[in-house]
Amino acid sequence: MRHRLWQVAMLLLGAMLLGTVGLSVGSWYGGRGAVPLSANRPQEVAAELLPGSEPIGGVSVRGYRYGVFLAADDFGSAYTEFHYGYRPDCTLSEQLRGNAVARGWQEVHRVPGEACDGWRAEADGLLVTLTHRASGSTLRVAPAAPDRFLAVTLVGALLGAAAGAALFWLVARRRPPIRRLVYTLVVVALLPGAVFTWSDLLADGFAEPVWPIWRSFAGLLVPLSLVLLLVLLLVAWIVLTRTQKPAPATEAAAVPGTSSGAGTGG
Secondary structure, eight states: OHHHHHHHHHHHHHHHHHHHHHHHHHHHHHHBTOOOOOSSHHHHHHHHHSTTOOOSEEEEEESEETTEEOOTTBTTSEEEEEEEOSSOOTHHHHHHHHHHHHTTOEEEEEEOOSSSOEEEEEETTEEEEEEEETTEEEEEEEEOOOTTHHHHHHHHHHHHHHHHHHHHHHHHTSOHHHHHHHHHHHHHHHHHHHHHHHHHHHHHTTSSOOTHHHHHHHHHHHHHHHHHHHHHHHHHHHHHHHHTSOOOOOOOOOOTTOOSSOOOOO
């Protein structure tokens, strides 16, 4: 019973690890083709949705995450934020919602906030989000996710989970040294990236790309995995040579003064 539970746990572990890799690859491929954010477009959008409201400052972030430079058409590669005041201005919410609906913006949804609720709207490949915090109101303009993003991400996660479960199922049928070798390699290579990926997803969802995590880890994990593979192969070879060493042959020792013939009569 315990052996079967261990096998099930390993199958789930393999599905989770490779499923996370598939999810990241799917989010990268599905996020390709996002509308690049031009230099003047964010200002035009802010003036269109919040006319007459002047921001006190702003910031533009472009194409860099976990040490990886993102392409201009990668989803999540850039955004621009405008800050309005030093305290929340809840009147901006109704102004943005009304202008977005009047100008034909789609996917207009309420965004729960601390001081008051904000709004989110999408049009022409751009996603606009207004939020209110104690430090002020913020308008973010960023490329929207392509239509296929969620579908491709889900397909990648399912394919990765299926591949991971199949791999660990095949490995479970092998001899213990090989089984331990593969389990150790896969867990050491993939577990750190999986932990960072799910930490990001729990914090930001898909608002920020997670695939750069694996690109940044690749330069460290590949040589580390190779070194670990060599060490484990050496250990497995030593164990196998010891277990397969023939036992010394035993011979029956002859007892002096005895013979196999019949005794002599007197």
